[in-house]
Amino acid sequence: MENLKLALVQADLIWENVDANRRQFQQRISEIDRDIDLIVLPEMFSSGFTMHPERVYETMEGPTLEWMKDLSKQHGAAICGSLVIREGEVFRNRFLFVHPEGKVDYYDKRHSFTYAGEDKKYKRGDTRKLILYKGWKIFPQVCYDLRFPVFSRNDMEYDLLIYVANWPEIRIDAWDTLLKARAIENMAYSVGVNRIGKDGNDYAYPGHSGAYDELGKTLVHTSGEEVVYVSLNRSQMLKTRAKLRFLEDRDLFNLK
Numbered sequence: 588m589e590n591l592k593l594a595l596v597q598a599d600l601i602w603e604n605v606d607a608n609r610r611q612f613q614q615r616i617s618e619i620d621r622d623i624d625l626i627v628l629p630e631m632f633s634s635g636f637t638m639h640p641e642r643v644y645e646t647m648e649g650p651t652l653e654w655m656k657d658l659s660k661q662h663g664a665a666i667c668g669s670l671v672i673r674e675g676e677v678f679r680n681r682f683l684f685v686h687p688e689g690k691v692d693y694y695d696k697r698h699s700f701t702y703a704g705e706d707k708k709y710k711r712g713d714t715r716k717l718i719l720y721k722g723w724k725i726f727p728q729v730c731y732d733l734r735f736p737v738f739s740r741n742d743m744e745y746d747l748l749i750y751v752a753n754w755p756e757i758r759i760d761a762w763d764t765l766l767k768a769r770a771i772e773n774m775a776y777s778v779g780v781n782r783i784g785k786d787g788n789d790y791a792y793p794g795h796s797g798a799y800d801e802l803g804k805t806l807v808h809t810s811g812e813e814v815v816y817v818s819l820n821r822s823q824m825l826k827t828r829a830k831l832r833f834l835e836d837r838d839l840f841n842l843k
Contacts, residue, residue, distance in 0.1 A: 588721040591747070591819045594623045594664075597796045599784030599812055600635040600753075603643050608633045609654055615814055616658055616666075623816070624721060626658075628668030629751050629782040630730050631680065636753035636786065637671070638708050640678040644671045647691075655685040663687050665720055668780075669696070669729050669751050677710040682727045682751060684718050692718045696729035697738055705731075715842075717743050723821060725749060726775075733765045733779070737842060741773035741834060746821055750779040756791040763795055770799040774828045776819050783812055801827050 596615055601607040616626060630636060633651050634643035645651050651670055659666045665686050672681040680696040695712025699705040715738070718725040726745040730752035732738060739748060748769055754762045762781065770777035776798065783794040797808035798817045801824045807817040828834065 588624075588723065589820060589822050591721065591723055591821065592622060592624045593778065593798070593817050593819065594619055594626045595778065595780045595796045595798070595807070595809075595815050595817065596626060596628050597780060597783055597794045597809060597811070597813060597815070598629065598632075600629065600632065600782050600786070602635050602787035603637055603639065605633045605643055605645070605651065609651060613654075613658070616662065619662070619814060621816065623662065623664045626662070626664055626666045627749060627751065627778065627780045628666065629780050630669045630753045631671060632668040632751075632782075633670055635782070636703070636730075638704055640671045640673070640708055644673040644678055646673055652683060652685070652691065655683065656689055656691075659685045659687045660689065667727070667749065667751070678708060679712070680705070680709050680729055682716075682729050684720075684725070684727060686720065692716065694727045694729070696732065698731045698735055700731040715743075717745060723747055727751075730754060733762070733769065736769065736772060737840075739769055739773065740837070740842070741775055742837075745773075745775055746824060747776045747778065747819065748773065750777070752779060752781045753786070753792060754781045754795075756793045759793050759795055763797075766797060767799050767803045767805075770801060771803040774801045774824075774831070774834050776800060776824060778817070783810070800824065
């Protein structure tokens with residue numbers, strides 16, 4: 588599939604209220620008025636970035652994942668975002684990618700945000716994940732992962748990086764800069780979806796959800812509470828990559 592059409596859903600999350608967040612996203616998604624291949628929600632979209640996972644966690648058989656499956660089937664589009672998932676005795680900040688036919692891919696956030704104590708509440712992942720969807724190779728990441736370029740090194744020939752986040756206003760310049768940098772250095776599309784509003788700790792979030800092409804050109808960027816749309820062209824990206832061949836000159840090393 589040459590073109591991949593995305594809807595980026597930027598919203599003010601309702602603090603630690605799973606039902607209310609599902610309702611608001613249900614409403615926003617129902618208002619999408621065009622054909623879409625992939626709907627992207629923020630990090631911890633059902634709760635906000637909480638260090639109280641025991642209040643909001645679900646399992647892989649929980650209602651929010653079933654809700655994502657129903658919406659994906661109904662709209663004929665994949666849906667992704669991260670949730671607090673309990674697995675055995677541990678909690679995960681898990682990126683879920685739900686395909687319209689019901690298949691679920693997932694990635695557990697690798698880099699725990701130690702500044703907020705995420706490492707004490709959530710078990711980090713240790714595996715990179717490549718998602719195949721409509722002929723596209725998608726590499727999922729979560730928020731703080733954005734600061735670590737080695738982990739996102741494009742040695743898998745992926746086409747698209749997706750970052751879901753709760754990235755605060757005080758450091759938003761880093762978010763904007765690094766999203767563009769990840770696109771440039773990996774010769775791939777880079778998409779980031781952040782939240783807006785204030786959380787239960789009174790931290791402010793300005794959004795700045797956006798998409799960048801393989802040369803770092805801004806395709807879309809927003810600060811409002813809205814759904815924004817972007818269409819990505821895989822053949823154009825691959826043509827640029829083949830012409831410039833920057834990835835062929837990358838350094839080789841092993842990730843530990």
